[in-house]
Amino acid sequence: MPARSDSVRDESAVEQAVDEIDARFEGIDMLVNNAGIGMRSVNPRFLTEPQPFWAVTPDGFRDVVATKVTGSFLVARAVVARMIERGGGRVVMISMNTATMSRKGFVPYGPSGAAIEARAGVMAADRVACVAGCGRLPRREDRRVRVRRLADTQKAVTRALDARGADLGRVISAW
Numbered sequence: 001m002p003a004r005s006d007s008v009r010d011e012s013a014v015e016q017a018v019d020e021i022d023a024r025f026e027g028i029d030m031l032v033n034n035a036g037i038g039m040r041s042v043n044p045r046f047l048t049e050p051q052p053f054w055a056v057t058p059d060g061f062r063d064v065v066a067t068k069v070t071g072s073f074l075v076a077r078a079v080v081a082r083m084i085e086r087g088g089g090r091v092v093m094i095s096m097n098t099a100t101m102s103r104k105g106f107v108p109y110g111p112s113g114a115a116i117e118a119r120a121g122v123m124a125a126d127r128v129a130c131v132a133g134c135g136r137l138p139r140r141e142d143r144r145v146r147v148r149r150l151a152d153t154q155k156a157v158t159r160a161l162d163a164r165g166a167d168l169g170r171v172i173s174a175w
Contacts, residue, residue, distance in 0.1 A: 008071035018078040026087050031079045034094035037064055039109045047119045050105020060174035061108045068112040073119065080128055091130040093120040 009011040018076040022028055042060040078090060083089030096113035103110055120132035 036068040053107035
């Protein structure tokens with residue numbers, strides 16, 4: 001369900017959207033959590049003219065972090081609470097490759113992806129069936145690690161659907 005970046009940062013808007021989705025599909029078995037705004041919102045020429053972190057405006061930094069980090073937290077928080085009430089579910093947190101997390105000129109986008117990776121680890125430690133992954137392969141030296149993580153993400157999605165007998169219509173890609 002698509003949303004504007006400012007609505008995913010609003011707790012009441014997130015709760016309302018999750019309530020509507022939950023009612024429409026009679027529950028949520030899986031969340032593919034991909035909140036975010038890109039580097040163009042901070043630097044329209046980020047690929048050709050990367051700027052150092054000290055040149056990023058505080059407002060630009062806040063917008064990216066509030067959308068990707070806080071927004072995905074609010075969505076996961078709202079959805080997981082309902083999953084627990086119904087006996088389970090699965091969460092896939094979409095992050096980014098490790099090369100992008102520390103790439104020149106990628107503040108705040110890179111660090112916000114690192115935060116998503118870390119949160120997925122904490123969610124798993126909190127006994128939430130959660131994995132993190134990204135959709136693109138990084139540089140060659142990281143390829144084996146990322147392929148394994150993408151395979152783990154795909155397996156988690158498949159297991160979640162199989163284990164719950166979920167209808168694909170109930171797999172909600174939020175934000």
